[in-house]
Amino acid sequence: MSVIGEERVRGGVFREISAEDEETQPTEIQSLCMNCYEDGNTRLLLTKIPFFREIIISSFTCPHCHWTNTEIQSAGRIQEQGVSYNLKIKCKEDMNREVVKTDSATTRIPELDFEIPAFTQKGSLSTIEGLLDRAVAGLEQEQPIRRATDPEVANKIDQFIQRLKKLKVMEEEFTLIIDDPSGNSFIENPCAPQKDQALSVSYYKRTPEQNASLGINDAEPEPEDKPANDLDTMRNEVLVFNTNCPECNAPASTNMKLVQIPHFKEVIIMATNCDSCGHRTNEVKSGGATEELGTKITLHLTDSSDMSRDLLKSETCSVLIPEIEFELGMGALGGKFTTLEGLLKDIKELVVMKNPFICGDSSTTETAEKLEQFGKKIDQIIAGEMDVHIILDDPAGNSYLQNVYAPDPDPEMKIEKYTRTFEQNEDLGLNDMKTEDYGEVQS
Template identity: 80%
Template structure:
């Protein structure tokens, strides 16, 4: 028995193009339970890539005890943004050899016979068009013996239809095969790829609400239908919004998730997270969900216990951080906006000052500077371990930062929150001195 081993991971990927020439690429074998006789059988899994398509997982189960076998394919990627529909004109026997990936969410139709295989009635399969027809015939023949005894007329009609399906494999007349998959993860081979296939039409479509529900992309009870018109803000609170962007590291297409979150005893904030599938870079950012407060906020926490490291913390992009015991201050905009814990922010500070500092690497780093920053990193480690007591200060002139009060709604004896009036310089830095929102129309004579 083997699992997905290091020998199978080539070039940083466990997926390999389908090829009959590579004998070294073997499926992984996993001993598993047979659902027919409840003894142990063997599941073989192959992680492969289909040319001009994507990665899939092919699994095959066989039981040596009772002879039962089963095959299945699963998409190794995510559900696509749009559904996909393949329409193929089958004109010759050679077309029956085209490879087909049929996801379990796909609908298969042959309009000439008024035949349809609904979604989620078969498991996903990697086959050919001929294999799809054979599988359809096998499904119809499965209970024919029972039907002949219970309802001979129905059994006779099904026998006639089975003969029509079998006759399609002779391709005496042209017929149409349609595979429509709302998940976007089905595929019909183009044998002349990357050139255009005149017999194959590929179209994409936007999923309906019902299809989203079938794929588990939205709840059964559609919240949007129950909400009154004009409740866009309520919709944002219930959904994770996704929009396309580019990775800040490799500039490859990526997606950013955005969610409006209510922080208890504080306010609403917008959390944004980007994950790049190409280079693996991840980033998250927090924006205030409200306006700039009239007063700034200064939060001082006396860290006395290791449990303080678990306090939730919201640092806006305008917030500065200070630790007097280390004579350390981090200005606004450094590290951006973050929603994390006190431990998480201290680790980010250590990475920024010590691990990712270009001035302590190679020839750029003087011995004295490297030693001082190394000592700073050691002190951060002591704070994280609860061996050093400090005062941790968040100073945000916009009033949009937050540190969890573990005694809420009662006052926290180790934390003080001060409100203050911003200075002219602080308003200038925030661009508030030039911002006028009152009496604008009257002064400009637009009454």
């Protein structure tokens, strides 16, 4: 507490980087240089990427041997799911994309059969070009020793280094894959708020081996003699359990209740309120199983009164607005039970107000103007000044948009059921799920 300062704690330990905010200045501490074993200086900056999450940036400099080292660590908790980024790099502009890579992430370039395993590098905040420079520097580090002890291996590595350098100057297209089971890595989308055609993001459930590598113990199974939950009691009660605030990590409580949505199904609503920093969050999860068919809901907005329609967006639902070429992918914003106006305001806050690439050194005039225009279009949609369609595409079939004409059909809303593709089942983890023959007793 004495190092960070009482005022800084009151304003939040992790603050957005701002030239006008004196509290965002780094903290300097004296530490040992692992190169010459003299005293050096480490500078720590606790900040947050608004479009992402909190990070700790550290930079070490030794005044004696001039050795330097920088690294980044995620200050947030390990996410519920792992994340995999697949980026097709086609031009030099792609080399400037910013990348957050944690130490638990695996980096691959399939065209070179090249892989940087997890936990072999410290986390970094860099660009695609910076990742390649770091890989080249790592391979060149032991080359003098290899040339003396094993010239053949050294020659092969020299050839491989030349191939990496050719990728850096874009002599050929290549694919970059970052797979992080902790879910804390990130690749910039310069096309925001539009979908990035060159970048695909997928989320997955960690294996027991990945949980073990991250130091996570799998949940213990419930005792067999534990009585079953009484659903009638759960419907009438609000359950409270202890947790930690996702913003400041202080102890907080989460309220959970089972709610029946008319003309739909039961859902679980969870709300967290932090007394320390005032942060509030809510999340909705389906109370039932994954539906046999996916659901696509298309609403034609004809009046500003449509903004008051109740809406349930599950964590597997994508949101599309074709008229402004906008797509919000599966997993973004999480599950929400709100109104249509509330969803649009959350989209504007996520894409425009909390986007780190419109401020500081990462900003460009073109990107800032593009996002500003997008924010104005969202305001026009909320005010009923634009004729657009809102599409909720949920392959799990667990999303809902209120029909104000119920039980009669809504003339402005179209609900389509469709069969999921193999890739959608893969994203939902259904291809590897066994649901048959569990009741058979072996003789």
